[in-house]
Amino acid sequence: MDSPSELAIEARGLVKVFGEARAVDGVDLAVRAGGVYGFLGPNGAGKTTTIRMLATLLPPDAGTARVLGHDIVRDADAVRGRVSLTGQYVSVDEQLTGSENLVMLARLLGHSWAGAKARAGELLDSFGLTEAAGRLVKTYSGGMRRRLDIAASIVVTPDLLFLDEPTTGLDPRSRNQVWDIVRALVAEGTTVLLTTQYLDEADQLADRVAVIDRGRVVAEGTPSELKASVGSGTLHVRLRDPQHRLKAERVLSQALGVPVHLESDPAALSARVSDPEPVARALARLSRSGVAVTHFTLGQPSLDEVFLTLTGRTAEDSTKDTT
Amino acid sequence: MSTTAPAQPEVAERPPGSVFRARARPPRPTALSASLTFAWRALLKIKHVPQQLFDIIAVPIVFTLVFTYMLGGALARSTGEYLQFLLPGVVTQTVLSVTMYTGSTLNGDVAQGVFDRFRSLPIWRPAILVGALLGDAVRYLIASTLAIAIGLLIGFHPGGGLAGVLLALLLLLVFAFSLSWLWTTLGLVLRTPQSVTQVSMTVLFLLTFASNIFVDPRTMPTWLQAAVAVNPVAHLVTAVRGLMHGTATLAQIAWVLLCCAALVAVFAPLTMHRYRHQRE
Numbered sequence: 001m002d003s004p005s006e007l008a009i010e011a012r013g014l015v016k017v018f019g020e021a022r023a024v025d026g027v028d029l030a031v032r033a034g035g036v037y038g039f040l041g042p043n044g045a046g047k048t049t050t051i052r053m054l055a056t057l058l059p060p061d062a063g064t065a066r067v068l069g070h071d072i073v074r075d076a077d078a079v080r081g082r083v084s085l086t087g088q089y090v091s092v093d094e095q096l097t098g099s100e101n102l103v104m105l106a107r108l109l110g111h112s113w114a115g116a117k118a119r120a121g122e123l124l125d126s127f128g129l130t131e132a133a134g135r136l137v138k139t140y141s142g143g144m145r146r147r148l149d150i151a152a153s154i155v156v157t158p159d160l161l162f163l164d165e166p167t168t169g170l171d172p173r174s175r176n177q178v179w180d181i182v183r184a185l186v187a188e189g190t191t192v193l194l195t196t197q198y199l200d201e202a203d204q205l206a207d208r209v210a211v212i213d214r215g216r217v218v219a220e221g222t223p224s225e226l227k228a229s230v231g232s233g234t235l236h237v238r239l240r241d242p243q244h245r246l247k248a249e250r251v252l253s254q255a256l257g258v259p260v261h262l263e264s265d266p267a268a269l270s271a272r273v274s275d276p277e278p279v280a281r282a283l284a285r286l287s288r289s290g291v292a293v294t295h296f297t298l299g300q301p302s303l304d305e306v307f308l309t310l311t312g313r314t315a316e317d318s319t320k321d322t323t
Numbered sequence: 324m325s326t327t328a329p330a331q332p333e334v335a336e337r338p339p340g341s342v343f344r345a346r347a348r349p350p351r352p353t354a355l356s357a358s359l360t361f362a363w364r365a366l367l368k369i370k371h372v373p374q375q376l377f378d379i380i381a382v383p384i385v386f387t388l389v390f391t392y393m394l395g396g397a398l399a400r401s402t403g404e405y406l407q408f409l410l411p412g413v414v415t416q417t418v419l420s421v422t423m424y425t426g427s428t429l430n431g432d433v434a435q436g437v438f439d440r441f442r443s444l445p446i447w448r449p450a451i452l453v454g455a456l457l458g459d460a461v462r463y464l465i466a467s468t469l470a471i472a473i474g475l476l477i478g479f480h481p482g483g484g485l486a487g488v489l490l491a492l493l494l495l496l497v498f499a500f501s502l503s504w505l506w507t508t509l510g511l512v513l514r515t516p517q518s519v520t521q522v523s524m525t526v527l528f529l530l531t532f533a534s535n536i537f538v539d540p541r542t543m544p545t546w547l548q549a550a551v552a553v554n555p556v557a558h559l560v561t562a563v564r565g566l567m568h569g570t571a572t573l574a575q576i577a578w579v580l581l582c583c584a585a586l587v588a589v590f591a592p593l594t595m596h597r598y599r600h601q602r603e
């Protein structure tokens with residue numbers, strides 16, 4: 001598995017400049033064939049631009065990349081023949097029916113009319129869209145569009161599928177359906193590269209994750225490695241009286257032995273903890289010193305926390321900077 | 324969502340299998356097959372939104388009746404005689420006005436995400452535009468047939484007979500197809516469908532009114548006559564009129580075909596260039 005020929009994607013120093021902005025600023029990647037690779041980052045980090053280059057939709061301004069062994073510039077057609085991209089915005093034709101969309105794509109991929117109809121039928125069936133097959137796509141719900149979109153990407157099953165934020169804006173049920181589709185594709189041997197803003201999604205699906213910020217990869221590893229680097233979780237505390245915040249900060253940082261952050265909410269504090277053990281003691285000490293707590297949570301690190309650790313900025317700040 | 328609401332997502336219940344394993348890629352479609360698929364797409368859109376046919380039905384009716392009866396009396400002192408002169412021109416103008424929508428439609432179309440998918444397919448790239456234009460040709464055909472039918476109803480007598488009219492139509496469609504590449508260029512250069520429509524209308528207005536559609540250019544000032552002499556639409560109208568009345572010369576037709584070749588030679592590569600670099 002470790003030989004270079006097993007790499008589905010190998011990129012060195014990819015750069016894309018839009019006017020003044022370096023949207024992608026020297027991305028290196030090595031993605032093994034098989035499984036799901038996650039691309040984690042906030043809006044404007046350069047995720048979409050990177051995968052559009054890898055899918056040959058954009059020429060890079062500098063750097064090189066090989067996708068499934070083919071150079072993305074010199075061998076773009078060979079790459080196109082083996083990969084598929086499901087964009088962030090629905091890339092099916094809203095003014096046609098679901099069935100017509102798939103038949104059209106199957107025709108454009110070289111199927112006969114009969115073959116195209118058969119393939120469209122089985123895809124609609126597998127994606128739970130048979131009932132909606134004859135309806136115009138513009139009447140579809142967000143989840144149905146997403147599923148049709150992915151179906152359209154696998155009319156000929158690609159060896160590598162790029163999914164750009166496949167679940168952004170979907171309700172939990174639709175999101176689970178998309179995850180099931182991704183797992184089924186991977187089980188049948190397709191490599192999936194997906195971009196996401198959700199650590200949770202990367203955790204659920206991805207074998208490895210690259211965190212991307214301001215056009216650069218700032219961290220790479222398995223989701224657990226990534227989370228370990230941020231600590232096991234974060235304690236969030238909300239006080240009844242914002243006046244007590246400085247006192248609470250002092251008590252907590254002593255009890256936990258880690259720095260405590262003051263949130264933008266004047267009554268809230270947070271601290272990254274590597275071990276849940278001292279948390280109970282710290283909370284008890286807080287109440288003993290007369291600070292009333294209305295709410296506390298000890299949760300998995302969020303994308304924001306991963307970002308804060310890796311870049312010193314929150315994901316939101318990062319978005320504002322790059323746009 | 325669909326009306327079936329099982330507790331588990333229906334996707335997971337199906338055995339994963341051959342649907343996700345269809346790796347065999349059929350042979351790449353020919354340029355013709357890909358173009359025809361895109362033409363099919365254009366026709367499906369007409370089928371789903373038949374209201375868009377309103378333009379191509381209203382324009383020929385209004386143009387033919389208004390120009391014949393409003394201008395006929397004043398310009399030629401008799402609507403009947405003027406109709407013989409005017410109708411081939413009105414048919415031409417009708418079809419050319421309809422071509423204009425090609426640009427604004429394309430402009431709205433490429434903004435759709437589906438164009439990313441088309442661009443990433445290993446197909447003959449101009450097929451997307453050629454197909455759209457072939458689909459449009461159906462609209463041109465409807466508009467021109469309607470205009471001629473109305474003309475015949477109100478007294479048009481084509482001296483060239485059925486063959487002459489059909490040849491004139493064919494020439495007109497070839498020209499419309501060629502001119503469409505100008506609109507596709509505009510459609511990809513300009514930002515919004517509205518601006519495409521405005522620019523196209525201005526261009527078309529100049530091309531059709533500074534021509535011999537309505538009046539004999541000999542009644543115009545010299546500078547305007549000079550403009551008409553180099554206007555490709557004027558050459559087209561001369562040839563269409565000639566073919567319908569059976570008096571066209573080979574040279575007149577050759578001029579039109581030359582204009583067509585020039586339009587395609589200039590604007591098809593420009594369109595393709597813009598198309599390739601769209602959204603980069």
